[in-house]
Each structure stands twice: as structure tokens, then as C-alpha cells.
Amino acid sequence: MNEETAKSTDMQAMAESMIEIIDMHKWFGDFHVLRGIDLTIHKKERIVICGPSGSGKSTLIRCINRLEEHQRGKIIVDGIELTNDLKNIEKIRTEVGMVFQHFNLFPHLTIIDNLALGPIWVRKIPKKEAEEIAMHNLEKVQIAEQAQKYPGQLSGGQQQRVAIARSLCMSPKIMLFDEPTSALDPEMIKEVLDAIIELAQEGMTMIVVSHEMGFAKSVAHRVLFMDFGQIVEGNTPEEFFENPQHERTKLFLSQILH
Amino acid sequence: MEAYVQKKSAEELKPPLTSVGVIGWVRSNLFKGWFSSLLTLIIVYCLWVIVPPLIRWAFIDSLWLSTGAECQQSDGACWSIIPANIRFIAFGFYPYDEQWRPFAAMALLVALLFYSRNRNHWKKSLAYAWILGLFLMGLLMKGGLFGLIPVETTQWGGLPLTLTLSIFGLTAAYPLGIAFALGRRSKMPTIKMLCIVYIELIRGVPLISLLFMSSVVFPLFLPEGVTINKIIRAQVAIILFTAAYIAEVVRGGLQAISRGQYEAADSIGLSYYLTMRLIILPQALKIVIPPSVQQLISAFKDTSLVVIIALFDVLRTTQTVLSDPKWMGFSAEAYIFVALIYFLCCFFMANYSRKLEKELSTEEH
Ligand SMILES: Nc1ncnc2c1ncn2[C@@H]1O[C@H](COP(=O)(O)OP(=O)(O)O)[C@@H](O)[C@H]1O
Numbered sequence: 287m288n289e290e291t292a293k294s295t296d297m298q299a300m301a302e303s304m305i306e307i308i309d310m311h312k313w314f315g316d317f318h319v320l321r322g323i324d325l326t327i328h329k330k331e332r333i334v335i336c337g338p339s340g341s342g343k344s345t346l347i348r349c350i351n352r353l354e355e356h357q358r359g360k361i362i363v364d365g366i367e368l369t370n371d372l373k374n375i376e377k378i379r380t381e382v383g384m385v386f387q388h389f390n391l392f393p394h395l396t397i398i399d400n401l402a403l404g405p406i407w408v409r410k411i412p413k414k415e416a417e418e419i420a421m422h423n424l425e426k427v428q429i430a431e432q433a434q435k436y437p438g439q440l441s442g443g444q445q446q447r448v449a450i451a452r453s454l455c456m457s458p459k460i461m462l463f464d465e466p467t468s469a470l471d472p473e474m475i476k477e478v479l480d481a482i483i484e485l486a487q488e489g490m491t492m493i494v495v496s497h498e499m500g501f502a503k504s505v506a507h508r509v510l511f512m513d514f515g516q517i518v519e520g521n522t523p524e525e526f527f528e529n530p531q532h533e534r535t536k537l538f539l540s541q542i543l544h
Numbered sequence: 545m546e547a548y549v550q551k552k553s554a555e556e557l558k559p560p561l562t563s564v565g566v567i568g569w570v571r572s573n574l575f576k577g578w579f580s581s582l583l584t585l586i587i588v589y590c591l592w593v594i595v596p597p598l599i600r601w602a603f604i605d606s607l608w609l610s611t612g613a614e615c616q617q618s619d620g621a622c623w624s625i626i627p628a629n630i631r632f633i634a635f636g637f638y639p640y641d642e643q644w645r646p647f648a649a650m651a652l653l654v655a656l657l658f659y660s661r662n663r664n665h666w667k668k669s670l671a672y673a674w675i676l677g678l679f680l681m682g683l684l685m686k687g688g689l690f691g692l693i694p695v696e697t698t699q700w701g702g703l704p705l706t707l708t709l710s711i712f713g714l715t716a717a718y719p720l721g722i723a724f725a726l727g728r729r730s731k732m733p734t735i736k737m738l739c740i741v742y743i744e745l746i747r748g749v750p751l752i753s754l755l756f757m758s759s760v761v762f763p764l765f766l767p768e769g770v771t772i773n774k775i776i777r778a779q780v781a782i783i784l785f786t787a788a789y790i791a792e793v794v795r796g797g798l799q800a801i802s803r804g805q806y807e808a809a810d811s812i813g814l815s816y817y818l819t820m821r822l823i824i825l826p827q828a829l830k831i832v833i834p835p836s837v838q839q840l841i842s843a844f845k846d847t848s849l850v851v852i853i854a855l856f857d858v859l860r861t862t863q864t865v866l867s868d869p870k871w872m873g874f875s876a877e878a879y880i881f882v883a884l885i886y887f888l889c890c891f892f893m894a895n896y897s898r899k900l901e902k903e904l905s906t907e908e909h
């Protein structure tokens with residue numbers, strides 16, 4: 287199956303919306319970080335967000351699982367509106383997986399314990415079963431042989447794959463990636479992107495903040511460009527890269543593609 | 545520029561002979577340069593002057609099992625003061641015929657402590673063993689059941705008192721200190737304020753004044769006829785005091801944990817309580833093992849301050865022996881003995897903390 291047909295069959299499954307963001311604003315003190323975000327993401331859709339540093343990309347995706355609180359507008363994830371209700375927040379967090387730039391594995395636990403922790407304590411699955419889930423997901427990111435090691439003993443690329451597997455153990459419906467490869471040495475970027483691409487082929491709904499343009503072209507249904515807390519432009523990868531409309535998009539692309 | 549291509553890779557060589565072995569060690573550690581050589585010579589001279597007479601006093605001319613009168617005649621150390629009075633030093637005014645009871649209680653305690661040293665034994669059953677053990681110790685000390693003669697707590701003294709005050713003090717202060725540390729970082733303003741006020745107030749007064757307050761001021765607030773045991777009051781003062789210091793130590797550890805750890809825990813949906821228990825505290829407490837043990841050791845030594853409210857801990861029982869005319873003048877020997885007891889306990893604590901730190905380390909070796 288080539289990339290193009292894979293994408294178009296996914297498109298048909300996307301009637302329902304998974305995430306709806308309506309006129310959402312956020313401030314850090316007086317600083318207006320997000321200035322009216324409107325965005326609908328469908329089931330099984332894959333979005334890549336790019337934009338200059340400080341434009342609010344991280345803040346936007348962190349609002350989706352309430353690591354940051356928005357102050358105006360609405361965010362609805364899988365039919366649940368994000369409010370201060372703690373029950374809702376915990377529910378949404380189990381459905382939304384997140385992978386961070388700096389991995390954020392738990393250094394005092396072995397790899398397998400890192401993975402089994404969520405299923406055991408949040409999903410209340412028996413330990414033995416949780417470890418089976420953990421091993422299954424480690425195999426998926428091809429790192430099962432490291433299960434008994436500690437995070438400090440793995441390379442950056444391996445740690446990031448463990449972090450992806452840790453999120454998958456909660457069987458999330460949506461995955462958020464915040465620059466998953468930008469803290470990695472160049473030779474490790476591919477192994478992490480491959481793990482994400484494999485997820486994409488299984489039809490996971492995902493939002494990836496990334497400047498890996500080759501990756502964006504091959505997996506994204508839509509590429510968004512953010513600047514100064516707004517979504518400036520969003521289009522299919524072909525149109526976005528070949529034929530950018532906005533001046534700032536053109537400038538940004540010329541800077542990163544040289 | 546001339547092009548360079550390596551033709552033959554370098555072989556591994558042994559270090560030169562003068563830098564290894566005994567000679568190498570002496571050269572690089574004792575006689576490296578004139579200043580280091582001079583220091584070495586001065587230190588050797590001082591040891592020569594001090595050590596032989598000390599050994600003579602402590603071991604050669606010393607008396608170990610004599611009477612006080614014989615000691616007065618001799619030049620050496622009078623260690624006899626210890627065996628002759630050991631039971632009073634160890635147990636104070638506890639009834640003489642019943643002193644096997646505090647002895648058994650302490651043996652039980654030491655056995656439990658040693659068993660708990662090994663982390664593989666840290667299971668639920670160990671907790672039950674401790675609860676049962678503490679109950680047995682209390683029963684042995686206090687009596688009143690199973691034909692044991694009741695012994696008033698006012699008669700407790702010596703080592704059991706010191707150990708009780710410190711072990712209960714330390715085990716209760718530690719969790720309390722953690723709670724205060726978490727409270728001080730809480731997002732709820734009232735809790736945060738209360739914790740700050742508590743910690744700063746306690747840190748601003750010496751332990752002695754807390755002990756005085758517990759024994760003199762506190763009873764004034766109790767209703768007529770109600771009295772609370774003096775040992776318990778001292779115990780509470782020690783716990784509250786130590787907890788404030790532990791809280792600050794633990795807070796330091798909490799600050800060292802990056803925001804990413806909280807975010808990762810949040811993003812898999814862990815609650816505040818689980819995040820703290822499973823992710824944050826295990827890491828933070830590991831970091832603060834050295835300063836915590838420092839606090840615990842100093843709290844252990846501070847228990848000797850209870851003499852000022854007339855409790856007979858091991859230091860006070862020793863002083864009492866010294867006021868006996870038969871043994872007057874041998875305070876050096878008696879104090880060395882007490883110092884040795886304190887040193888051994890502290891040494892074990894320090895040693896254990898180092899072992900624990902090593903075992904918990906997950907870095908690559
Ligand atoms: N916790 C915070 N407090 C205050 N300012 C913040 C905080 N987090 C991010 N910012 C600011 O918000 C802006 C957007 O940050 P971010 O979303 O991380 O940008 P990006 O991920 O696009 O580089 C930046 O100017 C950053 O300095």
C-alpha cells in the first residue's frame with residue numbers, strides 16, 4: 287500500500303471530530319500566548335504543526351490534555367469539554383497520550399515499570415496483565431530486550447521510543463508529540479520517526495509538533511503553521527510546501543528548507 | 545597543509561614504575577614537594593608525642609575490674625567505673641531485680657533494627673513484626689500483665705529511655721516532616737501559610753526551650769486533674785522539633801525534581817497523591833538521604849537535652865554515678881564510655897545511609 291492510498295482511505299473514516307477547539311485564548315500573566323485558536327481534528331487525522339520557536343505550539347498541544355489551562359473559548363476532546371472538573375481532566379488524560387521533547391521517563395524505575403505504572407495505578411489492571419501490555423508495546427517500538435534496564439542506561443533514541451511505548455500502554459485515542467526528535471542526535475532521529483510512522487499506519491489520531499519536513503510530507507493529512515499564537519495557515523502537505531499562501535509561511539519555509 | 549593518515553595504531557602501555565606501588569604512593573601522597581614533606585614530618589612528631597602516653601594510660605596502666613579505692617592509687621585509666629556501675633548507667637532507677645526486662649526489650653529492638661537493614665525484608669510482614677515488637681517492648685517495660693510487676697515510667701531511665709526517645713522521635717518526625725514539606729509547596733494558600741509559619745516558628749527556637757515549654761508551660765493549659773506523662777511530652781517536643789528540620793531537607797529534594805516528571809505523571813492520568821507517592825517522593829527522598837541522616841544523627845544526639853527536664857537518659861545516669869564519692873574523679877573514663885555508645889549508634893546510621901544510597905543508585909556504573 288503506498289502512502290497516498292493509505293491517506294485517502296483514512297480520510298473516509300474521518301467524519302466524526304475528535305478534538306474541537308473554538309476561539310481559544312491563553313495568557314501567561316499579561317502575555318497573550320494563544321490568540322484565538324479555531325481547530326477541528328477528525329478521528330484518525332494526523333496533523334503536523336510547525337512554526338518559529340515561541341509561537342505557542344507547545345502551549346497549544348499542552349492545553350489539549352490540560353497541562354496548561356486555557357482562559358477563554360472551548361476545547362472539546364472526544365465529546366468531553368475541558369473544564370476545571372478534576373474527574374473530566376483525569377479521564378481525558380487517560381485518553382490522550384503525550385510524548386515530550388526531553389522524554390521525561392521516570393529515572394528511578396526500570397523500563398518495564400515505567401510502562402506498567404499507568405495501567406496498574408490508573409487503569410487498575412492486575413500487575414501481571416499490565417506487564418504483558420508493557421512488553422507488547424515495547425516490542426512494538428522494538429526495544430523489548432531493554433525491559434529490565436533503567437532509563438539512564440539507554441540512548442536518547444531508545445528513551446524516546448520507550449516514552450512512546452509508555453503512552454501507548456494507556457491505549458490512548460489521541461497522541462500528542464511535542465518535538466519528539468529535536469533533543470536527539472541526528473543518527474537517532476530516524477528510529478523514533480519510524481516508530482511514529484508505524485503508529486500512523488495503525489490509524490492513530492495524532493498531533494505532532496515537528497520541523498522534520500520529510501516526515502510531515504509522508505504522514506500528515508494537514509500541516510499547520512503557527513506564528514504569534516495564531517494558526518496562520520493550514521493545508522495538505524503538498525499544497526503547504528509547494529504553494530504556501532501567507533508571506534510569513536513563505537519566509538519560515540525558506541528559512542528551514544534553505 | 546600536509547595530508548595525514550595514521551599508518552599504525554597506538555599500543556597500550558603500562559604506566560611508568562615510579563607512579564605505582566608503595567613507593568609511588570608514598571611519593572605522591574606524603575612527600576610531594578617541600579611543603580607536603582614538612583607537614584608529614586610535623587604530623588609524625590605530634591603522633592609520637594601523643595599516642596604512646598595515651599596507650600599507656602588507656603591500656604597498660606589501666607584497671608578494669610578493681611574497686612574505686614584501688615583506682616585512686618593508680619596512674620592509669622580506671623575503666624572499672626563502667627563494669628561496677630553498668631547496670632545503673634544502662635537502666636537508671638528501674639527496679640534492680642526487674643532489669644532483665646529493659647534488657648530484653650532492647651535486645652528485641654536491636655534484633656528488629658538489624659533485620660530491617662536488608663531491603664529485601666521490607667514487606668508487609670515486617671511492618672507487622674514491628675507493631676508486635678513495639679507492643680512487646682512496651683509490655684516488658686511497663687509490666688502489669690502476665691505477672692510482670694508494673695513499673696512507673698518515672699523510673700525508666702538510661703539507654704532504654706535514650707533509644708525510645710530517639711527511635712520514636714525519628715520515625716514519627718520523618719513522615720511528619722514530609723507532610724510539612726509537601727504542605728509548604730501546596731497550591732492551597734491556607735495550608736501553605738500554616739506550614740510555613742510552623743516550620744519557621746520551630747526553626748526559630750532552640751530545642752531546650754521547646755522541652756521547657758512541654759514540661760512547664762503545656763501542663764498549665766490542661767484541665768484540672770489531667771496530666772500527661774512527662775516522657776510523652778518530651779517525646780512530642782522532640783518529634784515536632786525534628787519534623788520542622790526534616791521538612792526543609794525534604795523540600796530541597798522536591799525542588800530538585802524537574803517539572804517534566806510532574807508533567808509526565810499528569811499526562812498518564814496519575815492523581816496528586818499517586819504522583820507524589822510513586823514518582824516524586826521516591827526520587828526526592830533518595831537525593832536527600834545524606835542531609836536527612838545528618839538531621840537524624842543530630843536529633844539523636846539532641847535527645848540528651850532531656851536531662852534539663854529531669855529525665856534520666858544515659859548521659860544523666862552516667863553523671864549520677866560520677867557524683868558517687870567512691871568513683872569521684874573518673875569522669876574522663878565515664879564520658880569516653882558514653883561517647884562511645886553515642887558514636888556507635890551514629891556510626892551505624894551513617895554507614896547504613898551510605899549503603900542505602902549505593903543500593904538505590906540507578907545510574908550507570
Ligand atoms: N509556564 C510559562 N510561563 C510563562 N511563559 C511561558 C510559559 N511557558 C511558555 N511561555 C512562553 O510562551 C510562549 C510560547 O511558548 P511555547 O508554546 O513553548 O512555544 P513553542 O513551543 O512554539 O516554541 C513563549 O514566549 C514562552 O516563553
Ligand SMILES: [Mg+2]
Binds near residue numbers: 344464465
Ligand atoms: Mg515548544
